Amino acid sequence: MTESPALPALWPAPVAPGAVDATVTVPGSKSVTNRGLVLAALSSEPGWLRRPLRSRDTLLMAEALRTMGVGIEETASSSSSSSSGSSGSSGGEAWRIIPAGLHGPATVDVGNAGTVMRFLPPVAALADGPIRFDGDPRSYERPLGGVIDALRALGARIDDDNRGALPMTVFGGGALEGGRVEIDASSSSQFVSALLLSAARFNQGVEVRHVGAALPSMPHIRMTVDMLRGVGAQVDTPEAGGEPNVWRVTPGALLGRDLVVEPDLSNAQPFLAAALVTGGRVTIPDWPERTTQPGDALREIFTAMGGSCELTDQGLTFTGSGRIHGIDVDLGEVGELTPGIAAVAALADSPSTLRGVAHLRLHETDRLAALTKELNELGGDVTETADGLHIRPRPLHGGIFHTYEDHRLATAAAVIGLAVEGIEVENVATTGKTLPDFPGLWTDMLNPAVPARRA
Missing domain, CATH: 3.65.10.10 (Enolpyruvate transferase domain)
Structure with a gap:
């Protein structure tokens, strides 16, 4: 495979052409x-x-x-x-x-x-x-x-x-x-x-x-x-x-x-979210049967939001139903999943409340303030609470999604871009903090004619 091209300052997040059907091998935790x-x-x-x-x-x-x-x-x-x-x-x-x-x-x-x-x-x-x-x-x-x-x-x-x-x-x-x-x-x-x-x-x-x-x-x-x-x-x-x-x-x-080293289950989140958002199917190979990784909670959370999953010897296969439901959930133990869940919740058919994550104000950026600002500037209706976010889905429109050098904001923006035309992700290269070549993996997932890429 050739070297990945230099990434633009504003990366056009691709819109899903239809239901995804892909196997994505994510790198280690x-x-x-x-x-x-x-x-x-x-x-x-x-x-x-x-x-x-x-x-x-x-x-x-x-x-x-x-x-x-x-x-x-x-x-x-x-x-x-x-x-x-x-x-x-x-x-x-x-x-x-x-x-x-x-x-x-x-x-x-x-x-x-x-x-x-x-x-x-x-x-x-x-x-x-x-x-x-x-x-x-x-x-x-x-x-x-x-x-x-x-x-x-x-x-x-x-x-x-x-x-x-x-x-x-x-x-x-x-x-x-x-x-x-x-x-x-x-x-x-x-x-x-x-x-x-x-x-x-x-x-x-x-x-x-x-x-x-x-x-x-x-x-x-x-x-x-x-x-x-x-x-x-x-x-x-x-x-x-x-x-x-x-x-x-x-x-x-x-x-x-x-x-x-196990695959990084939190970094699998945007790909599982893609299945949920597009009503498609994504398989993550080597998903462990037993793990201490907080990303394992995605199986339960995304199922509650409208999907289904099956864990086999080949890995975890997650399938979207074509509908996304809002959720009321305490994410205190799995706070790093909040940006991706917020992105999906902004596309749901009912409101969501994400609780127990006041500590996210002290992460790579103030993630609660950043998510509120960026989603609202796309037409969303997000309110920051004492310990989380309340998200009322609204029709979203294109625009620049600022990432504040925070890798999880960048991947959350890509999830929004699957369903909303014109999303431009500022500094998508920041995903390299934990997920090398995310744009390449994302493009391969959406283009089944290209063999699945390993990160």
């Missing part, structure tokens, strides 16, 4: 890839990540670990790579991670990746020497104070000019005492995951006690725990009979692992 990289870097022996996601966020994570001394070797099998499609392919790729003594001085570019800016400061505290963290301008606005305060309470020395945000420097001392710490993670579950991922290397392990409002995105914490246990860590959790909102990790060595 960003959340699994970046957690896997951190755990492998902290292990006592080399490990493998197979079919990792290659996107801006994961490449930033890999490069950050390299700057701290970790070896990461990238390989691809010739038999898989020849048919794998675009440069974002993970079909035959494998990364070998070789732990080493973590050291500074080093500078980490976090971009605008929440996993990088939050997961790596605890790793840096274990390094020998200073590690500076910097990133995109938006990264300075994203919440980080919970991680900074918790690390200080556990014995780390950090210079952030009392901002509670980037840029900052972690002065690694080669070890961290660890122990008990309270943290308000109501703005991001990544605060808890950040401490848990490195905790087995702390002298006393860690006991993380969440204090504050309800925790969002609990599936991501369960993913962290599941992956920790997969490399031999002992983790006590509320679900296992422990105290509510308390997680404990016992100090000990982490084992090297050979991990195959």
Whole structure:
């Protein structure tokens, strides 16, 4: 396959010519890839990540670990790579991670990746020497104070000019005492995951006690725990009979692992939405029967909105009925799905209320304000609530859909464009943050004459 062409500043979102009927192989999970990289870097022996996601966020994570001394070797099998499609392919790729003594001085570019800016400061505290963290301008606005305060309470020395945000420097001392710490993670579950991922290397392990409002995105914490246990860590959790909102990790060595990364189910969302919007059918290969990924909730949510799904050995097949129903749903555990659900809801036959997602105001952009503004400027009727959105479907018209450098707003705009002529997506290239060559995949899905592309 030839290189993908340069993307225009305003990408004309294609209108669906009819009901889609496609198989779309989505790349690996960003959340699994970046957690896997951190755990492998902290292990006592080399490990493998197979079919990792290659996107801006994961490449930033890999490069950050390299700057701290970790070896990461990238390989691809010739038999898989020849048919794998675009440069974002993970079909035959494998990364070998070789732990080493973590050291500074080093500078980490976090971009605008929440996993990088939050997961790596605890790793840096274990390094020998200073590690500076910097990133995109938006990264300075994203919440980080919970991680900074918790690390200080556990014995780390950090210079952030009392901002509670980037840029900052972690002065690694080669070890961290660890122990008990309270943290308000109501703005991001990544605060808890950040401490848990490195905790087995702390002298006393860690006991993380969440204090504050309800925790969002609990599936991501369960993913962290599941992956920790997969490399031999002992983790006590509320679900296992422990105290509510308390997680404990016992100090000990982490084992090297050979991990195959699952497809990113949240990145499958726009393609499943296409089946719902067009009354068509889309199959996502390799959809896991059991997973901690929040994107698995799409099966239930999109079925309630008018479709049906079947999970087989070949993957998940989702079929639209030709009608889209509104929904009243609490998305607190799966907030990252909100933009795509809002896009579908704007095309439904009845109103929708999306609740439990106040924390989205602190994501790549203020997603609630952005969705309200962009959908209303296309003729929609969206009201921002204290913790979500109320969407009353109206006939929409074409126009520019601004994305605020937020990948999920870009894919949501593409979903709207399936049913509304004249949608122009600003900076669709921002989808490269987690979903390489999204425009190519989208075009292939709508053009059955082109063989299915692997991302």
